[in-house]
Amino acid sequence: MRRHEKKAVKARQEGLLRPLCVVLVPARLEQSPLRERVDDLLTAPGAVRVEPAAFGYNTTARLPGRLPEAIAAGQAKRMPLRGEPRAIVAFEPRQYLLAGALLALYEGSELWYGGEDPSARWGELHEAALKRAALRFGGEPEQDPHERNRALWQRMEGLGVESGRLGSERARQ
DSSP: OOHHHHHHHHHHHTTOSOEEEEEEOOSSGGGOTTHHHHHHHTTSTTEEEEOOOTTHHHHHHHSSTTHHHHHHHHHHHHOOOSSEEEEEEESSGGGHHHHHHHHHHSTTOEEEEOOOSOOGGGHHHHHHHHHHEEEEOOOOOSOOHHHHTHHHHHHHHHTTOOOSSTTHHHHTO
16 A cells, blocks of 8 residues: 555545545536536635546447556556545546446545436446446526536535535534
8 A cells, every 4th residue: 555545545544535526527527518508617725627538438438348447546546636526527428437436445425417318328327337437417497507406505515515505604613
């Protein structure tokens, strides 16, 4: 076990790790219809942004055999998170490989999944994410991004992740 892993284990045992909401950002967020929704979630002090790897979710998911899972597990282990993930937010099926690796690494965390009905290409990942999801989102009526995220904000608060909304900032004072 590496030195930083030992420190993390000790901090976890002592309850010193800050609760986090890990937001897996879809590729090309600047042009995505999800941009405003993702940006709204990232205003929370307890939310952290995770960009896709340089080779992207598509490339990883297309690799043969167990290689995609192994790559995702390596990415999750190397991720420099400054806290303890309580929620992993995935917006599409291709993100499930990394989300699943993070869920395995941080056993107490839960998946929030917003993927829509995918093409046949990503059907298996979509089904796996649906089975694992503690919170489903994405079918809300078109409205303000913050209103669309209301259920996520409430769940974030319930998990002890500082949202900067709904009273979490008062609980820390």
